[in-house]
């Protein structure tokens with residue numbers, strides 16, 4: 633096969649998260665403009681505690697993206713030495729500020745701060761991460777609540793790739809509160825048969841090889857290789873791992889892209905897959921929150 637033909641074959645399998653996120657952002661830009669014409673300016677507050685360099689980059693990207701779609705953003709940076717009460721006091725202030733529609737507290741928090749206490753302090757109607765128990769419970773009950781951005785972004789990619797997901801067997805590798813569990817809930821709501829694998833699962837490769845859809849959210853570079861994948865499966869790689877390779881710093885997923893590519897019918901790259909979708913869905917959630925807070929119906933997605 634000529635390399636041009638080989639490239640074409642690779643391209644046809646790639647799920648382009650950058651392109652799909654651009655579509656989402658275009659929709660959000662139009663929604664924001666419509667709200668502004670009615671005198672409503674959606675606003676997102678991003679709270680960063682400490683100086684973790686990766687978190688600083690993420691927060692900067694969120695603020696930049698908000699500006700691009702017309703969402704006002706407020707960046708609150710607190711020192712790593714802040715007490716939990718200081719963080720809670722800021723959240724209380726943001727909860728009460730009617731001009732703030734969305735609140736995101738960047739994770740992870742410094743070790744001395746209780747993550748659950750902080751996430752539970754956010755008013756559920758402003759919880760654009762969907763991490764408050766009210767929203768977690770609502771998702772599991774099938775209520776129309778704010779949904780975690782990364783799993784919601786994965787769903788949009790899957791629906792764009794496969795259309796109807798009904799009856800598909802989906803395997804989610806990882807069971808965190810921010811990715812694995814909400815991902816499983818969304819797949820179930822879309823009528824998939826769902827298997828959730830984790831670090832205690834026995835023979836995970838054999839289970840994963842039964843899946844029509846594999847979502848990898850483990851935080852282990854390239855762990856999911858060809859052994860985990862049935863020919864024709866759709867593979868969504870949530871992992872973001874910075875590794876040193878050949879003396880260079882590289883970003884790789886939880887999927888061993890080179891070994892899985894020949895088997896998968898479609899696969900997300902890292903970077904340029906799920907990551908850009910997460911930020912786009914955060915913007916969409918902010919608009920949804922603003923609409924709800926102003927008593928406007930939220931559009932079907």
Ligand SMILES: NC(=O)C1=CN([C@@H]2O[C@H](COP(=O)(O)OP(=O)(O)OC[C@H]3O[C@@H](n4cnc5c(N)ncnc54)[C@H](OP(=O)(O)O)[C@@H]3O)[C@@H](O)[C@H]2O)C=CC1
Pocket residue numbers: 782805806807808809810811812829830831832833836849850851852870871872873886906907910
């Ligand atoms: N693209 C994006 O927008 C985002 C990307 N991420 C990335 O996604 C990845 C996962 O993040 P997150 O969910 O927060 O990670 P966590 O560390 O919170 O969870 C990892 C999960 O993977 C499971 N796991 C670990 N090792 C194995 C193994 N050998 N076999 C099977 N399961 C295993 C763990 O199991 P157990 O519960 O038993 O310990 C756990 O449930 C990371 O790379 C992170 O950087 C995260 C958020 C957003």
Ligand SMILES: Nc1nc(=O)c2c([nH]1)NC[C@@H]1CN(c3ccc(C(=O)N[C@@H](CCC(=O)O)C(=O)O)cc3)C=[N+]21
Pocket residue numbers: 689690693736737738739740761781782872883902903904905906907908910911
């Ligand atoms: N409260 C909270 N909500 C989150 O949603 C949240 C969080 N905390 N903490 C950290 C994780 C991680 N996360 C990412 C978002 C975008 C990219 C992203 O845009 N990635 C680009 C590459 C970025 C780069 O080059 O470094 C890509 O994959 O193409 C990645 C990761 C959100 N998270």
